[in-house]
Amino acid sequence: MEIPVIRSVFENNEKLAQKVRAQMQARHILTLNVISSPGAGKTTLLERTLADLSPELKMAVIEGDLQTDNDAQRIAKSGVQVVQINTEGGCHLESSMILSCLEKLDLDGLDILFIENVGNLVCPVEFDLGEDYKVALLSVTEGDDKPEKYPLLFQLAKVMVLNKVDLLPYVSFDVERAVGFAKRHNRDLKVFEVSCTKALGLNEWYNWLRSAREAVR
Amino acid sequence: MEIPVIRSVFENNEKLAQKVRAQMQARHILTLNVISSPGAGKTTLLERTLADLSPELKMAVIEGDLQTDNDAQRIAKSGVQVVQINTEGGCHLESSMILSCLEKLDLDGLDILFIENVGNLVCPVEFDLGEDYKVALLSVTEGDDKPEKYPLLFQLAKVMVLNKVDLLPYVSFDVERAVGFAKRHNRDLKVFEVSCTKALGLNEWYNWLRSAREAVR
Numbered sequence: 438m439e440i441p442v443i444r445s446v447f448e449n450n451e452k453l454a455q456k457v458r459a460q461m462q463a464r465h466i467l468t469l470n471v472i473s474s475p476g477a478g479k480t481t482l483l484e485r486t487l488a489d490l491s492p493e494l495k496m497a498v499i500e501g502d503l504q505t506d507n508d509a510q511r512i513a514k515s516g517v518q519v520v521q522i523n524t525e526g527g528c529h530l531e532s533s534m535i536l537s538c539l540e541k542l543d544l545d546g547l548d549i550l551f552i553e554n555v556g557n558l559v560c561p562v563e564f565d566l567g568e569d570y571k572v573a574l575l576s577v578t579e580g581d582d583k584p585e586k587y588p589l590l591f592q593l594a595k596v597m598v599l600n601k602v603d604l605l606p607y608v609s610f611d612v613e614r615a616v617g618f619a620k621r622h623n624r625d626l627k628v629f630e631v632s633c634t635k636a637l638g639l640n641e642w643y644n645w646l647r648s649a650r651e652a653v654r
Numbered sequence: 655m656e657i658p659v660i661r662s663v664f665e666n667n668e669k670l671a672q673k674v675r676a677q678m679q680a681r682h683i684l685t686l687n688v689i690s691s692p693g694a695g696k697t698t699l700l701e702r703t704l705a706d707l708s709p710e711l712k713m714a715v716i717e718g719d720l721q722t723d724n725d726a727q728r729i730a731k732s733g734v735q736v737v738q739i740n741t742e743g744g745c746h747l748e749s750s751m752i753l754s755c756l757e758k759l760d761l762d763g764l765d766i767l768f769i770e771n772v773g774n775l776v777c778p779v780e781f782d783l784g785e786d787y788k789v790a791l792l793s794v795t796e797g798d799d800k801p802e803k804y805p806l807l808f809q810l811a812k813v814m815v816l817n818k819v820d821l822l823p824y825v826s827f828d829v830e831r832a833v834g835f836a837k838r839h840n841r842d843l844k845v846f847e848v849s850c851t852k853a854l855g856l857n858e859w860y861n862w863l864r865s866a867r868e869a870v871r
Contacts, residue, residue, distance in 0.1 A: 475804060476796025481681050503776065505803055526806065528745065528776035556804070558692050559720065559774055578795035578818070579693025580680035584723055587692060587710045587773070589743065603797070604824055609851070634826070
């Protein structure tokens with residue numbers, strides 16, 4: 438008798454991630470998986486980006502949270518399509534959830550799909566969602582040692598958005614040190630220093646989004 | 655043929671947590687499991703507490719991190735015993751790790767053992783480490799919605815330390831709203847508003863530690 442072997446959770450996730458990726462590539466949609474600690478400013482970054490780039494780019498958002506649809510409600514105010522995933526306590530998103538969301542989104546003519554992961558610097562990093570790139574968000578209030586202490590995200594990300602730079606005068610945070618840790622294993626990491634609440638430094642992030650979107654056409 | 659069933663990870667964790675608890679109760683040591691997002695200030699809270707209470711209480715620390723012993727090095731400067739756990743990418747501590755640490759600590763005459771969990775608002779909450787109480791640390795820079803969005807920690811914690819209140823003038827954070835969410839399912843939650851870097855509001859936290867320590871004698 439052959440004993441069935443349950444595929445590992447990672448193997449199954451990877452298979453479904455490739456399905457997401459194939460769909461998005463066929464449609465030339467830039468797909469970004471945004472990962473950070475709780476409260477680093479993922480939703481605020483998206484609110485700003487949607488408000489400023491909506492005239493030129495068609496965007497949609499998948500919102501991941503343990504529970505509540507607070508963030509999806511915030512995103513919905515921008516007028517873009519948004520789907521909420523509630524993980525019911527789960528600490529990360531998986532590609533099966535993204536596949537279900539794609540059925541609920543009108544993908545026609547979409548330029549960029551943002552996936553806002555659960556606020557967590559550890560678990561979300563290990564699950565490919567079929568994205569083109571991971572975007573790491575770090576806020577200066579978290580301390581400049583975070584890329585050293587939670588290295589995998591910063592190794593795998595294409596971009597690091599350093600948020601809340603308006604608070605630099607009030608906290609102990611050495612930007613060079615943080616960026617140095619982040620680039621130690623990822624020399625090509627792009628770093629954007631921004632304040633989403635004060636609308637500082639966002640143009641470089643927007644220019645990167647434009648060029649990354651062009652590259653998947 | 656009987657097929658062996660592997661005990662669930664939670665069941666095994668709970669069994670070893672009871673071993674930790676029995677050892678600590680027999681020795682009348684107050685054991686606290688400190689949980690927060692990355693960068694909320696767990697290590698800084700411990701540094702302050704160790705510096706201020708060492709003259710009257712004998713304390714030790716177990717430091718949990720994915721990698722590096724940065725935080726253990728910071729704690730060691732206070733002169734108290736510290737043991738580092740590196741989870742090698744793991745997102746939470748488990749009771750088996752605490753049991754191993756207890757072998758390396760001199761527990762004689764110890765009043766309080768602090769366990770600093772991995773920075774993560776989700777996974778650590780689900781693993782009993784044999785502590786008397788969980789201590790939730792939240793910083794005002796993370797946003798006042800966090801107890802609503804990550805409710806389990808705030809439901810299970812005995813204490814919520816609200817840190818970085820010196821930054822309240824520069825961020826949008828409604829203390830009443832945050833405390834209201836946290837207390838919705840945990841009416842007896844004790845809340846201490848502090849700034850660890852500016853040494854504000856710490857006396858009430860210290861008084862609570864003293865009385866909790868008395869209660870396990």
